[in-house]
Amino acid sequence: MSSSSSEQILKIENLNISFGEGEHRAKAVRGVDLDVRRGELHALVGESGSGKTVTSTCVMGLLPMPPAVIEDGRIYYNNEDILKYTEEQRRKTRGREIAMVFQEPGKYLNPALRVGEQIMEMLRLHLGMSGKEAEVRALEILEMVGLGGNRRVLKSFPHELSGGMKQRVMIAIAICCNPSLLIADEPTTALDVTLQLQILKLIMQLRHKLDMGILFISHDLAVVHDISDRVSVIYAGKIVETGSREEIFNTPAHPYTKLLLESVPDAAKRGKKLTTISGRVPDAEHFPSGCAFHPRCPLAEDKCTKNQPEMAAVDGSRKAACFCLDKEWRK
Numbered sequence: 001m002s003s004s005s006s007e008q009i010l011k012i013e014n015l016n017i018s019f020g021e022g023e024h025r026a027k028a029v030r031g032v033d034l035d036v037r038r039g040e041l042h043a044l045v046g047e048s049g050s051g052k053t054v055t056s057t058c059v060m061g062l063l064p065m066p067p068a069v070i071e072d073g074r075i076y077y078n079n080e081d082i083l084k085y086t087e088e089q090r091r092k093t094r095g096r097e098i099a100m101v102f103q104e105p106g107k108y109l110n111p112a113l114r115v116g117e118q119i120m121e122m123l124r125l126h127l128g129m130s131g132k133e134a135e136v137r138a139l140e141i142l143e144m145v146g147l148g149g150n151r152r153v154l155k156s157f158p159h160e161l162s163g164g165m166k167q168r169v170m171i172a173i174a175i176c177c178n179p180s181l182l183i184a185d186e187p188t189t190a191l192d193v194t195l196q197l198q199i200l201k202l203i204m205q206l207r208h209k210l211d212m213g214i215l216f217i218s219h220d221l222a223v224v225h226d227i228s229d230r231v232s233v234i235y236a237g238k239i240v241e242t243g244s245r246e247e248i249f250n251t252p253a254h255p256y257t258k259l260l261l262e263s264v265p266d267a268a269k270r271g272k273k274l275t276t277i278s279g280r281v282p283d284a285e286h287f288p289s290g291c292a293f294h295p296r297c298p299l300a301e302d303k304c305t306k307n308q309p310e311m312a313a314v315d316g317s318r319k320a321a322c323f324c325l326d327k328e329w330r331k
């Protein structure tokens, strides 16, 4: 086994997931390949409805099946295919090896349990820690996520905390067993800009301290600009471009990535009108033929409506799936 593959903490291969049956069958995820290396932050970016949450809940083993069907694919965690795991193996992995934070902590936190009890339950379950030991550790973890290490938060119920504090508590629960992989699904989307920056900063600190690989999911390229090592762009259930942060932000190749970037507000463009991408992500029951992006693409030509472009090497570490990469971009 090559050293690069052993450094891959997560490797998703050709993942295909659909919902429903017959003419209502919706292929939400269509051949996704994605990997996360130890200690790196890989951002998965695309508009709402593109298959990000379906992909990440599948990695967590939390996809409701039915209605979801995994039609094909493999998900390797440390070179083991976790789609073959039993529910028991899954439970042991979830929270211990692979942890997740969500957009809305309110839905995830148990309203009837004090914050400290929720963290201590994880420590007891996965690490076998006893009461006193778990309490000491819970205080350390709360300190680590910027909640001061005082007993007040430990003894609080979720509803007694602000939105930002709840998000920190959810992060505390996620990292308390020192997972190797953290999946963060739009963890800052529900927060105002100031809180958003604080949470992003916290995630970056924790990543360095704990050497976690992070799959960071966002609908907003601007959010991942400062934090990502690599970026993959997803459209209608398919990755359309993947590359290093520099490649994606400095020289985007795929028309969809270019349009996403044009719709990002930056300091230079502030005050000017932003481009928005016209049209919307098609729903999974009605993906267009050929390249699913062709109805919204300014470069699309006849063949784009008929054939589906595959991911192919472009330059450096970058790959993209587009027939028109050499065409001049509009000014």
Ligand SMILES: Nc1ncnc2c1ncn2[C@@H]1O[C@H](COP(=O)(O)OP(=O)(O)O)[C@@H](O)[C@H]1O
Pocket (backbone or CB within 6 Å): 019, 020, 026, 028, 046, 047, 048, 049, 050, 051, 052, 053, 054, 055, 067, 283, 284, 285
């Ligand atoms: N439980 C479900 N039943 C049917 N379709 C679903 C279900 N969950 C997600 N989908 C469909 O899968 C597609 C991808 O959804 P999702 O992964 O939530 O997108 P994202 O997280 O990128 O916004 C959407 O078209 C959505 O309608």
Ligand SMILES: [Mg+2]
Pocket (backbone or CB within 6 Å): 052, 053, 054, 185, 186
């Ligand atoms: Mg989502």
